[in-house]
Amino acid sequence: MSDVPAASAASGRGTRPSWRAGDTSPLRVPLPPAGPAWFPTVMGSGILSTLVALLWSEYAAGLGVATALLVVTWVLLIGLTAGFVRACRKDRDFVGAALREASQRPAWGTVSMGVMSAGSAASTVLPAWSEGLSGVALGVDAVLWTLGTVLGLVVAVDFAAGLVARLRKVRSRRPGPMGLEPGGSGGLGTPTPVWGLTVVAPMVAATAGCTFIPHVSSTAAKVALLAVIVVCFVVALALGALVFAAAYHHHWRREPLPLALRTSLWIPLGVVGQSTAAIQLIAARGSELLPESARPGILHAAHLYGIVVLGAIGTVLAAYASVMTIAGFAQRMPFGTGWWSLTFPVGTCALGAFYLGQVHVEAGWHVASGVITGVLACTWTLCAVATLTAVALTRKA
Template structure:
């Protein structure tokens, strides 16, 4: 049997080779934790399972944060090379998105267990998440413009990662409002969340437009990046989810400043807008499935990019379930549960392959470090 981490030469290279795309593991696990307890059967089991996954996700996030922090402490010059790399720098957006799944879990699982302390923790984490999301949303695109070399033929849906974090924070803001008193602070969070939605969704749609042009002119991505096609579902599903959650909270929050009619308008707009976005997402989902099946004729090499099968589908599923809850439509619930079952299967597949790759050590590889060493 192959010994763990032999490909790395020494165990300390685990830190040297650690990259932020590992936070996609936390994103995927976190969204499954939020969904699994929504199943209408075996509620006590699914709730316990969801709580366990949430705790596991916290442990994963802490582990990844420590490893990545140690890389900056012990290998700062090499760690800085991420800003030169046209692909790996995009994964900095996964850090605030992974954090968002944890604070959402605080509200869903932590509050029933620990009470109001979990809400206070979630509120603090939300502010941290917003700050990180904004820094990434501004910083990574600027670095792309300033330092990196990109071409249309090499573009993938990974470009979306630094942009989507703000709308994920917007969704979390809406969930947080359901646990806060309806005062001026809540109004500020509501309006700020809509601003975060605009910061994210509109640039994401611009990227999706360019991505469609890239696919027409330069055909499908290589098989190593086939799963990246699923990432297009992320900003669409999260955008719909944020509109639904914020719209649901708007009437209650805005009544405190005598704008209840505006709140109702936001709620109706959220339902209408989410229907349109879910339709757009369904189209992209079909493209992603066909792209994956096309490359699956040959063996698809496993890499951490396979986690792109989880979080985008997860937020899309959450949007469907939230819409079903607001409209109280049984057939929408059925569709949502079907997507949730598929998501759970995909998570089991990807998680098992990741655990094996973690043990063997071959998933620890820093492309930006390799490019730096080749130049020197």
């Protein structure tokens, strides 16, 4: 989901495509090394595994597909982590650049989401095989959720601090779009939807964290966990609104989005889908701690939020992203890890629809979730084939 130039910065690779004159293949571009830039593959695989298990685990074929995707998710998670550690051991400057450069912040946001996605997939799929695996799966999920939440909040707060510092710096000068200079914030460049990767992770943490509430025994612990979840929700929603408003404003009023970043227009759907799922679970779990008279109002508000945000805003954003992406493919948009933006954000919308149907007992939303998951399966397959092809071409070069 991160763009190729940003993802390759830490490796010292150039950002210009490496094809020769006359070569119009959309797959001949520099690929970043194993590490944060590739974690969108973990995100997309993990959420597809989770959705297939949620929707079709009662069928042997569905459980088999979910399990296969879970294996893929964990192989990617372990392999990319090992590859990044190996690269850091060989070159100390590599890890320094990955941590210092502002252009790497979106990539670290995907690491946070990838880690949590792998944990959620494990805690959803493994208990479907055997109840005896529930405790282990939940423990693994809790560890990964904690790591992902801390990393996601650090990335989001760090990005927000850089943005505020930049805004203060330009107060005495003529500001650019949304108060930002054309040069962007702290080396991130001009505002694009890729910036959103720095703020979506806390919303993922909010959704995933709700699954632990039923397993917490004491009321005080439930309240504390719910407070963390609400903080994550508010941080992601507030920063997401600012970042995406700046990105769309710049895209529509200042300059068109570069061809290679067309798929990043799907990233805002990550906030749309995850916030819909999160608010349903927060309302359902949180209302249990409130007087019974307050529960209907809270659930109704969550339902209304889902209809407006997912049903209305999400539909418009998805339609616009579809048109722009199809046009990008027609113009031979080069392959990059950003293509995986076609997976996880779509999956979050399916997840939001699933929990709307589950919490409010509305079959129509479950049908919508199944349809969106089918779309996700298609985009995941497209990205997987394109990735394998790109890697094969790179090795031959």
